[in-house]
Amino acid sequence: MLLRHTSKEVKVREGLTINPAKTCQPIGAMYAALGIHGCLPHSHGSQGCCSYHRSTLTRHYKEPVMAATSSFTEGASVFGGQANLLTAIETIFSVYDPDIIAVHSTCLSETIGDDLQQITRKAKDDGKVPEGKRVIFASTPSFIGSHVTGYANMVTGIAEQFAVSTGVKKNQINIIAGWMEPSDMREIKRLAKELGVNIVLFPDTSDVLDAPQTGKHEFYPKGGTTIPELESIGDSRHTLALGSISAEPAAIALEKKCKVPFETLEVPIGLTATDRFIMALSEIGGVSVPDEITAERGRLVDVIADMEQYFYGKRVALFGDPDQLVPLTEFLLDLNMKPVHIVSGTPGQRFEKTMREILDTRSPETNFKNGIGADMFLLHQWMKNEPVDLLIGNTYGKYMARDEDVPFIRFGFPILDRIGHSYFPNVGYSGGLRLVEKILTALLDRQDRDALEEKFELVM
Amino acid sequence: MGTNTHFPDPSVVREELIQKYPAKVAKKRAKSIIINDPQIIPEVQANVRTVPGIITQRGCSYAGCKGVVLGPTRDIVNIVHGPIGCSFYAWMTRRNQTRTESLTDANYIPYCFSTDMQEENVVFGGEKKLKQAIQEAYDLFHPKSIAIFSTCPVGLIGDDVHAASKEMREKFGDCNVFGFSCEGYRGVSQSAGHHIANNGVFKHMVGRDNTPTEGKFKLNLLGEYNIGGDAFEIERIFEKAGLTLISSFSGNSTISQLENSHMADLNVIQCHRSINYMGDMMETKYGIPWMKVSFVGAESSAKSLRKIAEYFDDDELRAQVEAVIAEEMPKVKAVIDEILPRTTGKTAMLFVGGSRAHHYQDLFTELGMTTVAAGYEFAHRDDYEGRDVLPTIKIDADSKNIEELKVLPDPELYNPRKTEAELEALKEKGLEINGYSGMMQQMTKKSLVVDDLSHYESEKLIEIYKPDIFCAGIKEKYVVQKMGVPLKQLHSYDYGGPYTGFEGAVNFYKDIDRMVNNPVWKLIKAPWQKTGATNGKSKGLEATYVTQ
Secondary structure: OOOOOOOOOOOOOOOOEEOOOOOOHHHHHHHHHOOEOOEEEEEEOOHHHHHHHHHHHHHHHOOOOOOEEOOOOHHHHHHOOHHHHHHHHHHHHHHOOOOEEEEEEOHHHHHHOOOHHHHHHHHHHOOOOOOOOEEEEEOOOOOOOOHHHHHHHHHHHHHHHHOOOOOOOOOOEEEEEOOOOHHHHHHHHHHHHHHOOOEEEEOOOOOOOOOOOOOOOOOOOOOOEOHHHHHHHHHOOEEEEEOOOOOHHHHHHHHHHHOOOEEEEOOOEOHHHHHHHHHHHHHHHOOOOOHHHHHHHHHHHHHHHHOHHHHOOOEEEEEOOHHHHHHHHHHHHHOOOEEEEEEEOOOOHHHHHHHHHHHHHHOOOOEEEEOOOOOHHHHHHHHHHOOOOEEEEOOOHHHHHHHHOOOEEEOOOOOOOOOOOOOOOOEHHHHHHHHHHHHHHHHHHHHHHHOOHHHOOOOO | OOOHHHOOOHHHHHHHHHOOOOHHHHHHHHOOEEEOOOOOOOOOOOOOOOOOOOOEOOOOHHHHHHHHHHOOOOOEEEEEEOOHHHHHHOOOOOOEOOOOOOOOOOOOOOOOEEOOOOHHHHHHOOHHHHHHHHHHHHHHHOOOEEEEEEOHHHHHHOOOHHHHHHHHHHHHOOOEEEEEOOOOOOOOOHHHHHHHHHHHHHHHOOOOOOOOOOOOOEEEEEEEOOEOOHHHHHHHHHHHHOOEEEEEEEOOOOHHHHHOHHHOOEEEEOOHHHHHHHHHHHHHHHOOOEEEOOOEOHHHHHHHHHHHHHHHOOHHHHHHHHHHHHHHHHHHHHHHHHHHHHHOOOEEEEEOOOOHHHHHHHHHHHOOOEEEEEEOOOOOHHHHHOHHHHHHOOOOHHHHOOOOOOOOOOOOOOOOOOOHHHHHHHHHOOOOEOOOOOOHHHOOOOOEEEOOOEHHHHHHHHHHHOOOEEEEOHHHHHHHHHOOOOEEEOOOHHHOOOOEHHHHHHHHHHHHHHHHOOHHHHOOOOHHHOOOOOOOOOHHHHHHHOOO
16 A cells, blocks of 8 residues: 555544645746746745746646746845845846746745835836836745635736726626636637637636647747737726636736626536536627537537436545636536545635535535645545545545545646646536546446456447 | 767857856856866866856755655655645655565655644744644654654744754654754755755664674665665665665665664765765764765676775675676676667767766766766765865855764764775775765866756757757756757656666666657658648649649
């Protein structure tokens, strides 16, 4: 057994987190900033932060992840990091020539109280920011929230610091991407195009973290939301925030600054969440849903109906981030499956409230927990007490899956040992089809593996 | 494919590398970009601060302490005191393999432990939560040992991890609890963390168990972290040669082995950078000499085995070592003979670690390949120029903050394993005792040596030299490959390995052959993008369009 020290007996822990179902804010900020065109994320802290975040994102995407660091030493930690950040800004513009530097803080710079707004303003005042270039920032202390919070904070920073209200409304809708893959962002854009709605999607990591092999390294790949697009979001007619934790804070900030009304939806994972997304986009965009999208939906429903016997009653444990887990849970219920245990390390009462709403009528006995104490060690203990047929979560789940001999689907962040997430979406009806295929393959492969010879089926 | 002579003047290359930097940065970087001369080794600026904003390969002190040195020992519960990220990112990402003797033996490597420090802990102090975490780890697992690692905020808010550890150690009585002040901002790279880890392992583990171990030739293997199973291969070779490994520092190791390690008669050091402090301290306190070895490369492995036999000065051992080499080498030779025609004349660049950029040059030499440029990520001058320069290294503000333990001979356990006369005799035979002559003496004249290579410099080097393979880490992997050049990861081995010893050499030859000759590099251009392609605008298309 790999996790041989995990006992069945659950004891409340107040000090020790074991096998976390979350990581820290700055990596989320770095990921979000990669979704702006021509932007270099900058980590204001020790070198290790930047190195770890780049490494983790690189392992997840198998792509270049460029970011710089303030390279704090003990002196900077005592006297403050202003000098380091000013040097960094100057160095970055001369050597790497980005259009934008997106600075995020770390636990180190937050603990010593560095004020990013003040330092970035000073950089501008001191002439360290070339004409037409931008330095934006987000406060992302690692000791609050999780990587999802960091993503939300950087997206909020993007909205607040770019949006301009010219007084002339544009015929466009903002879609704020909650934490999702480049493939998902690409799919959101495709669906909007099918619908005929003019959108600005931000951030947008498609064509950044799924860049083609060309024989040339593009330091600033072709993707990412551009500065003119980001400046225009203040004039958009409406905002759709996809994800109450990772996207809504930016929508609130934008409403406050530029009076753009917003609506928050789930990340459109699964059938009903996608239905709500399509409905909202068609209503706000004033367009009718084209037949092609209705047909896409029909294909997903068709597969669910055709294969319903294999889903029914299957017990699932899942862990990950709130904005993904909520629609995924809903989708599992739509598939007639049984979410049994759900864990997210990201704190916040919103998750609990939404989960309650989803589960109360359809599966009130489901165990779920988020925030402090909600780690994979607890999830594993729950699984030992009430076994499941399927585990869904990030790569770290493979250790539990192997020990408990449970089929496993990789979903969420990070996925370090398989590819596909950057290229094939989980959102939309086609994403739903992909999830359905994955679930079926995992369950049917297991049935094939375990079937007695006389019960081994040709047709399934 | 090129040899060194095809390349531009290295001094021109150096100018090219620094010209885009602001003046102050250029001046600083110029001291770390050196044209090698193995006869008169020039000074390399190393172990100095990276300029903020420069995209560096480097990580932090915590990574060097917990991630590198302490991480591979399987039966310590390593609790990271800090916000969640630090523990999360070091969770199994370094591929330290470990093999327990039974299915129930302690192994905490697949686990991640953290105090998950919250805002109130930063404001009001985190010691209470830390002690609670230690208590919970003790109650849940009853481990032999719990180690605490400090992350950046811990040092700033003044949590005393050492006092907390001591209190809990005394409370438990049967669990060795100790702490490390390895906050990420200490030093200028991972290297500070190595030193801090060496100090802690030396203070809290080495020398606690005086039980003699059976065995005529007892040694420790220092600076081997069992990435991809490297230590397993060395263990196999040692066993065949009749050598008794007391402990490795720290791949595939246990606390008991480390506690008993002072019973060995020789320390062999593989990764000089990360563990040389331990070699020196054990020499002073217990009288165990150390010797630099490398089991990276078949020839290096044979040479290292012979050096060990020479140290023990025993004919039976010499014979056994020769028998092992005689048995292993033909298998290696069969593979390299077949591969060599496809790799000879190709070029490599290595920018990694504090020892690997040196060691792996041996494997490239065995492949008939030339190392045109190399450098370390976090080494010191002695790793480049040799330990002779140690007295001349200036202690700056950053290194001054890293504790140097005052070590004295142990009143009871100090036992010089060799007399002065014996050591002299060994030196005369060419054995370097307590010494290391560094990377540059082995590199060719006019090859480039670059310390703490930046992203910008790496792209320039690749453009200029067009190497056949580039060796670095995960952050560089896909950047370099996007340029159409294969990158071999020498931290994680691209999830392959082992690369040590004889079997490792064979693995490496095959991997490099596969990488430099992979057909994918010729598939990058689509047919319509190739020279002479017409991209659908050909007259031929028009001519054949009408078919009926």
